[in-house]
Amino acid sequence: MSNSAYATESTVESAEAVLELDGLKKRYGQESVIEGLSLSVREGEILTLLGPSGCGKTTTLRLVAGLERPNGGSIRLRGEEVAGAGVHVAPEERGVGVVFQEFALFPHLTAAENVAFGLNDWPADEREARVAELLDLVGLADQADSHPDELSGGQQQRVALARSLAPEPEILLLDEPFSNLDVDLRVQMREEVRRILKATGVTAISVTHDQEEALSISDRVAVMSDGQLEQVGEPETVFQHPESRFVAGFLGYASFLPGFVTGDAVETELGSVSREQIHGLAPEYDRTRIDVLVRPDDLHATPGGRLDGDASTNGTVVGRRYLGPTILYEVELDDGTRLQCMHNHDAGIPMDARVRLTLSATHELSWFPADQRPADGEARGLNGDVVGHPDALGDDE
């Protein structure tokens, strides 16, 4: 019983698909890691598999690379089956490049030798030219003769990237490529890696648990949870119109405002919201309870009078987290609903203050049927943890 209000937006024409996963399954012993995953990756795009640790995203990469064998389903690369029933093309014959999480640079070889590693079959002069070209592309021409242990983390990553790109792979896989880097370097390398990938025009799949990284480097994001795809789409779409509470909560802070659909409007604790502003609210949800997704920047809190009897206030500040440029408040409405709202860092609302919370968003808002609420009712909180919804995308079972 998924949120059928949105059409599943995974209709990629297979003609331009470089990689197609169809009903992929992987188990380790009794434990199922991937349960029927289907996905297409288009020529030249950067797609990011995003999900919490243990959701099966790295395993998916390893299956694509041929480093693991699936227990079911198939993988097609440029229309040719490379894994499936009785078929297993060895990793060295797939033409899939991988940038490993810990880079996996060969410690006994120099940077240039590492880059040249996959070019064994090339004529010597072409190989040298290719190595020089790639080291140049990643800005490491001066470090060609350094061994990995003489390079910084960022430099090691550049070598790893150059090495995987050198043999001109059909598709490049990046496994948590930035997790081994310092925070400052991470942001810088994100831009750098995106530039390099776009410069070579390679099709790439990246894997991360960092939503900011996923949203910033990807052309499309595929959110995974418990071995299944939750949603695939452009970063903006996935962020603004999540198809499940899991996706809503995993991508940034999410609060849910209960409401009751009455004809042209949705009645909530924050007042009546025009039906037009609720994205794709189908007629059959008339006279039902729904939860409207509100992001912290969709709300605004105005301090009210000190008296509890002040009729203009509707909630109390119960949480306050200073984030530097902004402050995240948690407000408990008088009916017990908790919502998060983001203010500028100079907002001076103290804890326990009575506030008037208003909905300031002008864009369309997403919603979920109220009967989809997670069983424990704890779908939100300052830590942003959200219990995932189990069957957001029907699979081929």
Place this chain on the structure above:
Amino acid sequence: MATDQDQHTEPGTDLPVGTTVASAAVAAAVVLPLLWLVRTGLTVGFDEAVALLTRPTTVQVFVNSAALVAAVTGLSVLLGVPLAYLTVRTDVPFPRLCTVAVSLPLVIPSYIGAFAFVSAFGPNGALKRLLAPLGVETLPEIYGFPGAVLVLTLYTYPYVYITARASLLSFDTTLVDAARTLRHSRWETFRRVEVPQIRPAVAAGALLVALYTLSDFGTPAIMRFDAFTRVIYVEFNAFGRETATLLSLQLVAVTFLILGLESLVRGDERGGAGGRSRDTVRLGRWRYPALALPAAVAALALVVPLGILLTWFGQGASDVGRSLAFRPEYVLNSVGVSAAAALAATVAALPVAYLAARHRTPLTAVFERVTYVGYAVPGVVLGLALVFFGTQYATPVYQTIYLLVFAYVIRFLPQAVGSMRASFLRVDPSLPEAARTLGSSPPTAFRRVTLPLIAPGLFGGAALVFLTTMKELPATLLLRPSGFKTLVVHIWSAYASGYFGHAAVPALILLGVSALSMLVIISQEGYNVK
């Protein structure tokens, strides 16, 4: 990146004085017998020396030994590396059992193996009697080169197996994943990624094999193969003191040649930091057939000697040669001298290993290298040197247990140093530094932080020394106080007098004790099989 840590301190700066002096003393004690040997060699006139060394028989001895070392080392690598790869990197069934089975030959001293093989395959051996009714008239000749190579390979290849296995276990298998995504097949990956990574370890194991082969006295003696050690012993007993000395010097020279070769082969040590992936090689339908290799090796190396010993044991010692009857005090003697040697070697190794790991300078490197000299000097040579040294300069200790233990320490010190140096390198230098910032003096920091962390290596080194001392034959034969009999001495008398049956009990006990020490090493080195 533990290998970088020895560059942590700049050369030449603040060498701890006490430790340096202790190291120097240990190094001096170790080279003493060798210096004596050189001195004696110099007393032989030049022309006479040349004449002795260029005699056809002498040249033949050199050729024999070189061929033996080359064959045994080559075969050990060919056996040890595939076995290590099989048990670590593939999905072979029962990996734990295989690992134990193919490591176990190490606990059988090669002379006991040789003894058993001669008994089994010799002209009137057990196997011949067994096969005669089946019409098998002739067996391949066991005496001489083939027998010596077979026995030495079977009982020394575990050195290569164990070092190769350890390096494959610590090997970052994501490198294999990386190579495979870079269009390298399993074989190419093995050749271009795994071999360079395990090469230093395999070279170290091969070095142990080569040195063992060159210095082994029992096997050539029993197989009647004229290698250096056998000829030296024979010459010595025939009062050919000058020939024995010159051959000893020549043997030592060959040993250094091998040490030099090893550092050439070893190549650069560049460790990678990194995790492991789940990569294992799938053997498919070869999974069970692959068991044949470890099974065959274990059967040959373990079942043959155990079968022979148990047969002897079952038959009981005959009445003849009752003076050879086994006495329990032999066990106590063996354990006693071995434990003393292990303790003394550990104490002596500590300063050398510490300096070699933490304060790498040309001087400390020399100290470390010098301790290996003791290992390079074969037991028979060391025994001879100390016999002469004892009779001329140190009569009070000659024919005492002190000189015997001193010989053991010199001979097996490198095992303690090597094991300890590796443990020191594994200790993050910032840990004792942290202790310093928390108010500990350098000795206190060492005692409270470094020592507990290196304890496993310390213990492992001591256990190795104990194990090998227990098995040491030639030095024991030459240096034991008269009337002092150990297990080894008893086995040798039984062999020499032809009453093989009397060797059964001490040999079985020796195997038991060796196996026990091996278990200690296995447990404390985390010799686990995932």
